[in-house]
Structure formats: structure tokens, C-alpha cells
Amino acid sequence: MKLNGRIILLFVLIINFVSCQKQKEEDLYKTAMEDLKNGNTKSAIENLEKIIDQNPYSEIAPEAYFTLGSLYQSIDDDSVHRTVNYQKALSYYLELIDKFPNHKHTPEAIFMAGFISAEYLKDYQNASHYYKKFLKAYPDHELAVSVKAELENLGKSPEEILREKGIDTKAKGN
The missing domain is CATH 1.20.5 (Single alpha-helices involved in coiled-coils or other helix-helix interfaces)
Structure with a gap:
């Protein structure tokens, strides 16, 4: 008893x-x-x-991971800290993806992992990996069109993209 x-x-x-x-x-x-x-x-x-x-696995943790990723991505510091902030943002998005693969924010987290890798960290290999992972898991997601465009233009400057589309990037003089 x-x-x-x-x-x-x-x-x-x-x-x-x-x-x-x-x-x-x-x-x-x-x-x-x-x-x-x-x-x-x-x-x-x-x-x-x-x-x-x-x-790290609580019910509210996915929201915390996603919000932290967004916050660190948007902090506007000097260039040295900016890179650190982008790396922190990426790590929070990756934690969300890893710990909560079926959460509503996971597709956006995968997209942001690709975007940060490509645009801010210039890590095109990882960016390609995340974008392909996104398309495999979420081919019909509203961001799929953007992901395809990101993959097609990975590593290209805006001028290169415009030139490929046949748009003249040179300023016309008088």
C-alpha cells in the first residue's frame, strides 16, 4: 500500500x-x-x-526556433556581426527542420536555410541541397516556384540574370 x-x-x-x-x-x-x-x-x-x-522539444519550441531565425536574419549589424547573425539564423532554422519535420513552419525554414546559404553566406552547395530538399518534400507549396527560380539562378549576379532574360542592364545615355 x-x-x-x-x-x-x-x-x-x-x-x-x-x-x-x-x-x-x-x-x-x-x-x-x-x-x-x-x-x-x-x-x-x-x-x-x-x-x-x-x-528544445516543447510544444512552443518550433515557434521560438522560427522566430529566432527570423530575428537573427533581420538584425542589421556591422558586416562582421552580420555574418555571425546569418549563421545563427541558419542554425535556428536547421534546428526547427531537424526537431520538428512536420511543423507548419518547416517548409519556410527549409526555404530560408537555402536563401541564407545562397544570398548571405555564398554557400551555393548547401543552398542547392536545401532547395532540392524543399522541392522533394513540398513540390506543390506556394514557395515552390520561388525555390525553382532560386535554383536556376544560384550564384548568378542580378546583372547576369537580367542579361540571360535579354534585358539590357547598361544605362542609356543621351
């Missing part, structure tokens, strides 16, 4: 802990969103990173 009582007590404690943990994560996420509304990106990032640090 004592053993059954201990098991029940342990079960109650575990349920209580899990529900408190979930509430804390939701509170951190709400605080992060408020921080963003108020222009406090640094605090928002800290709160989102706390969610992931505490439980």
Missing part, C-alpha cells in the same frame, strides 16, 4: 511540474512577443532562447 501511495504522489508531482513548465514557456513566449512589439529585440531573443534552453 505504501508503494502505491508513493507512485501516486510521484505521478502527481510529475504532472504538476510539467504543467508549470508549460505555463512558464508560454509566459516567456508572450513576453518575447511583447518585447518585439515594443522594439526590444535583445530581450525577445533572450526569452526565446530560454524556451529552447529549458526544453
Whole structure:
């Protein structure tokens, strides 16, 4: 009888802990969103990173990964930090893809992994990998047309793309 009582007590404690943990994560996420509304990106990032640090597989973690990827991609620092921020953005998108392959943000995360790799990090091999992965998994997704265009133009300058389309890029003088 004592053993059954201990098991029940342990079960109650575990349920209580899990529900408190979930509430804390939701509170951190709400605080992060408020921080963003108020222009406090640094605090928002800290709160989102706390969610992931505490439980990288929680229900709210995919939103945190996706938002962190978007935030780090949009931070406008000097060129040295910009590259670091793009690498952080990429890592958060990749974590989302890896940990939550069926989440609603996964297609966009794969697209963004390709875009960041190509446009910011100039890593065309990985960009091609992510774009092909996207097309294989989501051939009918609304971003599929953009992904195909990105693949076709991978590594090309805007001038090269325009020239291939027969558009003259030279300014016409008087």
C-alpha cells in the first residue's frame, strides 16, 4: 500500500511540474512577443532562447526556433556581426527542420536555410541541397516556384540574370 501511495504522489508531482513548465514557456513566449512589439529585440531573443534552453522539444519550441531565425536574419549589424547573425539564423532554422519535420513552419525554414546559404553566406552547395530538399518534400507549396527560380539562378549576379532574360542592364545615355 505504501508503494502505491508513493507512485501516486510521484505521478502527481510529475504532472504538476510539467504543467508549470508549460505555463512558464508560454509566459516567456508572450513576453518575447511583447518585447518585439515594443522594439526590444535583445530581450525577445533572450526569452526565446530560454524556451529552447529549458526544453528544445516543447510544444512552443518550433515557434521560438522560427522566430529566432527570423530575428537573427533581420538584425542589421556591422558586416562582421552580420555574418555571425546569418549563421545563427541558419542554425535556428536547421534546428526547427531537424526537431520538428512536420511543423507548419518547416517548409519556410527549409526555404530560408537555402536563401541564407545562397544570398548571405555564398554557400551555393548547401543552398542547392536545401532547395532540392524543399522541392522533394513540398513540390506543390506556394514557395515552390520561388525555390525553382532560386535554383536556376544560384550564384548568378542580378546583372547576369537580367542579361540571360535579354534585358539590357547598361544605362542609356543621351
